[in-house]
Structure formats: C-alpha cells, structure tokens
Amino acid sequence: MTQAKQYWWQNAVVYQIYPRSFQDSNNDGIGDIKGIISRLDYIKKLGADIIWLNPMYKSPNVDNGYDISDYRAIHPDFGSLDDFKELLAQAHKLGLKIMMDLVVNHSSDENKWFEESRKGPENPYRDYYIWRDPVDGHEPTNWGSYFSGSAWKFDETSDQYYLHLFATKQPDLNWENPKLRHSVYDIMNWWADMGIDGFRMDVINLISKPAEYKDGKLADGERYADVEPIVANGHRENEFLQEMHQNVMAKHDLVTVGEAPGSSVKDAEKYANLDETELNMVFQFEHVSLDGNPKAAFGKWDDRHVTLNEVRTSLSKWQTNLGGKAWNSLYWNNHDQPRAVSRFGNDGPKYRVKSAKMLATLLHFLQGTPYVYEGEEIGMTNAHFKQLADYQDLETHNIYKQLVTDDKLIDSATMMKYIEFHSRDNARTPMQWDDSENAGFSNHQPWLKVNQNYSEINVKQALADPDSVFYYYQKLIKLRHELPVITDGKYELLPGNDQDKDVYVYIRKNADTTLFVIVNFTEKQLTRKYDLPDKKHLLISNYDDDLTAQLRPYEAKVYQF
The missing domain is CATH 3.90.400.10 (Oligo-1,6-glucosidase; Domain 2)
Incomplete structure (x- = not known):
C-alpha cells in the first residue's frame, strides 16, 4: 500500500549539526553559529535539504544544552539571537531549512x-x-x-x-498542567514566527507520566527500576501531541520528528500518522539498541557487534508495518550514538570507506527521511579514547562511577572497552575539516579532544577524492531527489533473504520502477545469484565494476529495472 498524498519532507534529507563541535569561528574552542554560517555552502554541496541543530539555548550545560534555562535566548557560547536570525536568513537564501531541537520533557533547574x-x-x-x-x-x-x-x-x-528522569539538574515538566503545556506552545510559536522550519523533539514520548506513581520491578543486580517501561508512551501522550499540533503545527508549515525511546510500531503509527494530526515522523531506537548488554544492570554498555539478522529483522519490521500508515526516520548516527562505521561496519583503514558506503546504501534506499550526522558523510569513526579523563559526557562518567566505583560489578579495563565502543562522546568529537592543527575546527584547544585520525579522515581530503564517502553520499541524496520510487515505493524483503546471515537484499517498487538493493554486511568474499531481468541497470555501487554473482567485502549495489 502506498500513500496518495506527498509531503515536502518525505523526499528531503536532514543534516544534523552538533553546534559545539561543528565549527569554531572565534577561537574559544567551542563551535558557534557564525561557524555554522561559514559552512552552509558545504552542506548545500552535499545536497541536504534541512539542517537539524542540537540545542543552542541558554543553558548551564550540565547535559550539553539539553538543560535549558531560557527557551527564548541563545547561549553566549554560540553567539546571539541576531546571529541566529542571520543563520536563518543565509540558510533560507540557499534553500536550506532549519530544524530546532525542542527539549520540553524537562528544563534546567536554573530555569x-x-x-x-x-x-x-x-x-x-x-x-x-x-x-x-x-x-x-x-x-x-x-x-x-x-x-x-x-x-x-x-x-x-x-x-x-x-x-528528574535525566540529570538531577534536569527536573521533569508536568504536562498534566494545561498552563505548562500552553507555555510550551507559546515558545514553539515564537520560534516558528521567527521563521524556523521545524522541531526535533527530545524524548517527547516521555511527557505523559503515569496516573499513579508506583515502584517498578527490579532486575537482578539493579538498585533502581528501569524507568522507560514505566513512563514511555503514557496514557495521555496522543492527546498532548494532538493538542500541540492544533496549537502550533497547524498554524505553520513545519517538519516535526519526535525522539521516542521505547516506542513500538503501534505507538509510531499514531505519533507519525500520515493524516498529520500529531508528528511527521519519530526516532525509534530498536535498531540502535540491539547491541545492549544482556545484564540488565549494564544497560547499553557492552562492546559486541550486532548480527545482520538482528539489524535486518528490526529494519524490515519498521519498513513493513509503517508502510502507507506512518513515516520512518532513517538514521545510523546521531549525537547520542557511536559512529556507525565503527559500530556496524569496519573502521580499519582497509575497509572503512567500503563499509561506510555499504551502510549508507542500505539506509538511504529505505522508505523514510534520512538523517546524516555531521562527519558521517566523510566516514568519521569512534574516538577510541583510552582514558576516562578524555571523556566529557555526563552519562559516561556516571555509569563508570556506578558500575565500577560504587557497585563494583565490573573491572575498570572492561568498562573502558565498553565506553570506547558506546560513549556519546564518540559522536561529539570536533568535525574534521582538514589536516591542520585541531582538524581545522579551531585555533584553540577544543572543548573535547579531536579524534587522532583527523589527518587521514577530513573534509579537505574527501572533497579532493572523487571516490570518497562524501561524493557517494552526494549521489545517494541526488538519487532520492530524482527517483520517486525511493520515496513512494513499497518495501519488500527478498523472499528467503531472512535466512542469509551475511547479505541483506530488499526491493523497492512502485508502478513505474523497481530497485533491487544488495549489501554484503561482512568482509568476506561471497557468491550469490539472484534472478534479475536482462535489462537491469546498475544504479549505484561502492565498487567500480560489477562481478554479478560475486560479492566482495562490504559490497553494495543497487539495480534499477
């Protein structure tokens, strides 16, 4: 089933910027708005349509801006409100839209x-x-x-x-209070009236708390109950989102995406329904939660790589069940997730480029709106910091204290391996622009260490190499803009492919076009034969030639017919 109506954001591509780490213009070691303005042409060259900005509001920065003390002010580290208005004007001049981060499950205790x-x-x-x-x-x-x-x-x-579901300095807002809700809507309309084009809503499915406050069940080794099953997708969630839509989104042409941890397909069908009564799409976390630790007390902290079977099952479920009913957001990376090429691919020098392109191919031909996180388009990797002192992230330091220092559930060396794999700081190291000091991010010591591989992996190098990850992403984005089937085509897993532990094959099909997507998720040389028409056309591949039945390490190819 395919939808009848098309929305502008459905064949758009979002580029996510973590402002603190993107580009420093005044050499204080912190990225800022003028730095972003100076790089707008780069984002336009990539082909993205929308820029999502992580929070830039006034904040004590306990959680890097997700603790907001003033929803109508820009943090001085990033510049001024006039700077932001200039960013809006310059982005719009280039045809780029701006999506703000909205954090209204909680505020700062200094609000x-x-x-x-x-x-x-x-x-x-x-x-x-x-x-x-x-x-x-x-x-x-x-x-x-x-x-x-x-x-x-x-x-x-x-x-x-x-x-406070998050840091102690992030008290949760009471959405049961209509005055609070309308104060939030007033803030949203204030920014929309200024000219922004959308909102990414932080943990928006946690705003409806239970009617009764009861203890949760404790798993083995836990001192505190996992709060997500208790507070996520509450009994008034849809009511609140519909009220928000009526008071804000119905008055403006906005794109909205809600971060929705713990959401099921059924939840997402309501939140991201194509009738546009709530949100346009949601970020669900199933595929980026597959590598969590089997011990409940450890949460996500582990260092295992997920299998293709796990990834394919998750992605196929969301593609199939939301098709024609609701809209997917497509992502591997963001500011809270490890770098995709290190997590799902292979970040060694031999296969980094191939596996980065493979992951991009797999994702960008799915139905939904793709999100490209800063540096993903050049194949940036995890930081691989070895010392706890090199990490700034609050979550990282808290979990080390809990599991190693306080509860003594794990030794320091093992915990550091888990942190090296999963810490949010892997995504937050400064953008690697060139091979000069501090990767061209700043002439001052950056707020967070630069990844030591910046001299080999950077934008300058990528733009000089026609076979780079950057130009591959550019081509993927161009194909999305040009081929309606990528937006409106039905998703089908190739029959029998669910038994293949190494290769993922799926089909996108509308009345006019069929796309046949093949990706080798491994570094093995494989042989696979598929029944394809003679008139097929190789649309894109991460290798220069096509050996037909042979699949080389991390090979990805898409046939059109």
Missing part, C-alpha cells in the same frame, strides 16, 4: 519556572514540575534515572522530592 516552583506549594509555577512527598523517609518510588541513580531529588527548600 525561572523551576526557581519559582521550588519556592513552595502556593507558587503559581509549583505545578509546572512534578513534586512528591517522601515515602517512609525515602524517594517516592524506586525509579532509576537514565543517567544512573535515583530519578528523584530531595529539595530542602520545598521539603519534597522532584522527578
């Missing part, structure tokens, strides 16, 4: 709303947040924070606990 809220029960902002009395002198529930420890913090000023 004026929370500063007022903690003054006491009579304050008009009290119910902007979630407050509970102690139970037997302890936390109201045994819920665990996403960032380790309890999800409750006792506030002596208020003599109550407040809920």
Whole structure:
C-alpha cells in the first residue's frame, strides 16, 4: 500500500549539526553559529535539504544544552539571537531549512519556572514540575534515572522530592498542567514566527507520566527500576501531541520528528500518522539498541557487534508495518550514538570507506527521511579514547562511577572497552575539516579532544577524492531527489533473504520502477545469484565494476529495472 498524498519532507534529507563541535569561528574552542554560517555552502554541496541543530539555548550545560534555562535566548557560547536570525536568513537564501531541537520533557533547574516552583506549594509555577512527598523517609518510588541513580531529588527548600528522569539538574515538566503545556506552545510559536522550519523533539514520548506513581520491578543486580517501561508512551501522550499540533503545527508549515525511546510500531503509527494530526515522523531506537548488554544492570554498555539478522529483522519490521500508515526516520548516527562505521561496519583503514558506503546504501534506499550526522558523510569513526579523563559526557562518567566505583560489578579495563565502543562522546568529537592543527575546527584547544585520525579522515581530503564517502553520499541524496520510487515505493524483503546471515537484499517498487538493493554486511568474499531481468541497470555501487554473482567485502549495489 502506498500513500496518495506527498509531503515536502518525505523526499528531503536532514543534516544534523552538533553546534559545539561543528565549527569554531572565534577561537574559544567551542563551535558557534557564525561557524555554522561559514559552512552552509558545504552542506548545500552535499545536497541536504534541512539542517537539524542540537540545542543552542541558554543553558548551564550540565547535559550539553539539553538543560535549558531560557527557551527564548541563545547561549553566549554560540553567539546571539541576531546571529541566529542571520543563520536563518543565509540558510533560507540557499534553500536550506532549519530544524530546532525542542527539549520540553524537562528544563534546567536554573530555569525561572523551576526557581519559582521550588519556592513552595502556593507558587503559581509549583505545578509546572512534578513534586512528591517522601515515602517512609525515602524517594517516592524506586525509579532509576537514565543517567544512573535515583530519578528523584530531595529539595530542602520545598521539603519534597522532584522527578528528574535525566540529570538531577534536569527536573521533569508536568504536562498534566494545561498552563505548562500552553507555555510550551507559546515558545514553539515564537520560534516558528521567527521563521524556523521545524522541531526535533527530545524524548517527547516521555511527557505523559503515569496516573499513579508506583515502584517498578527490579532486575537482578539493579538498585533502581528501569524507568522507560514505566513512563514511555503514557496514557495521555496522543492527546498532548494532538493538542500541540492544533496549537502550533497547524498554524505553520513545519517538519516535526519526535525522539521516542521505547516506542513500538503501534505507538509510531499514531505519533507519525500520515493524516498529520500529531508528528511527521519519530526516532525509534530498536535498531540502535540491539547491541545492549544482556545484564540488565549494564544497560547499553557492552562492546559486541550486532548480527545482520538482528539489524535486518528490526529494519524490515519498521519498513513493513509503517508502510502507507506512518513515516520512518532513517538514521545510523546521531549525537547520542557511536559512529556507525565503527559500530556496524569496519573502521580499519582497509575497509572503512567500503563499509561506510555499504551502510549508507542500505539506509538511504529505505522508505523514510534520512538523517546524516555531521562527519558521517566523510566516514568519521569512534574516538577510541583510552582514558576516562578524555571523556566529557555526563552519562559516561556516571555509569563508570556506578558500575565500577560504587557497585563494583565490573573491572575498570572492561568498562573502558565498553565506553570506547558506546560513549556519546564518540559522536561529539570536533568535525574534521582538514589536516591542520585541531582538524581545522579551531585555533584553540577544543572543548573535547579531536579524534587522532583527523589527518587521514577530513573534509579537505574527501572533497579532493572523487571516490570518497562524501561524493557517494552526494549521489545517494541526488538519487532520492530524482527517483520517486525511493520515496513512494513499497518495501519488500527478498523472499528467503531472512535466512542469509551475511547479505541483506530488499526491493523497492512502485508502478513505474523497481530497485533491487544488495549489501554484503561482512568482509568476506561471497557468491550469490539472484534472478534479475536482462535489462537491469546498475544504479549505484561502492565498487567500480560489477562481478554479478560475486560479492566482495562490504559490497553494495543497487539495480534499477
């Protein structure tokens, strides 16, 4: 089944910028808005349509901007509101749209709303947040924070606990309060009236908390219960999103994507429905959660590589079930995930380029809106930092303290291997522009160390090499813009392919065109024969020639007929 109506964002490609790490213009070691402006031509050359900016609001930066103290102000590290307006103008002049990050499950504890809220029960902002009395002198529930420890913090000023699903300085907003909700809608309309083109909504499916606050079940070795099954996809979630749509999105031509951890296909069918009553698409996490640790207390922290069977099963499920009903977002990387070529491919010098192109091929021919994270288009790798002191990420330091120092569940060397594989800082190292000092990011020591391989992997090198990962991404994006089948074609897994542990083959088909996508997920030389028509055309491949039945290491090819 294919949809009748087409939306502009369905054949668009999003380029994600982590502003702190993209380009420093004033040599303070921190990326900024003027730095982004200076690189807009590069993003246009790649072919992307939309730029998603991670948070640039005023913030104490406990969680790198995801703790917002003023939703209508730009953090001085990044520049001024006038700088942002100039970025909007320059991007629009190039035909690029700007998507802001919206963080409204929680704020900073330095936000004026929370500063007022903690003054006491009579304050008009009290119910902007979630407050509970102690139970037997302890936390109201045994819920665990996403960032380790309890999800409750006792506030002596208020003599109550407040809920924080993330850092203690990120109190959760109370969406049960209509005044809070409309304060959020006012902020969204303020930015939309300024001219932004969309919102990426941080953990938006956590805003509807349970009607009753009860303890969660503890797994072996856990001191605190996994909070996600308790708070995700709550009973009023769809109601809140529909109200948001009526108050904001219905008034503006915006693209919206909701980060939705713990969402099922059924949840996504509602959130990202093609009737446009809630959001345009969601980020689901199934395919990037497959390599988590089997021990519940360890969460995502492990260093195993997932199998093709696991990846294919997950991607096929979402492609098949959302087809004609809702819209997928397509991604391998973002600011919270390890680098894809290190995680799913092979980041060694022999196969880095081939495997990066293979992963790109697999993803960009699926149905949905692709997201390219800064540096992905040149094949940037994990940082491979060996010392804990080299990591800045709050989550990374918290989990080391919990599992190694406090609970003594794991030795330091093993934990460092897990951090090297999974830390969010792998995605946050400065963008590698050239082989000069600090990779051309800044003339000052960067806020986070540059990946040591920047002299070999950088934009300057990529633009000089016609066979680079960059130009391969450029071609993939151009094909998406030109071939309707990539947007509207039905997805089908090749019959029997679910039994192939090394090769992924799927078909995209509409009334006019068929695409036959083949990727070798391994470094092995393989033989595979497929029944293809004689008039097939090799549309794209990461090798210069076609050996037909032979699949070389990480080979990817797409036939059109």
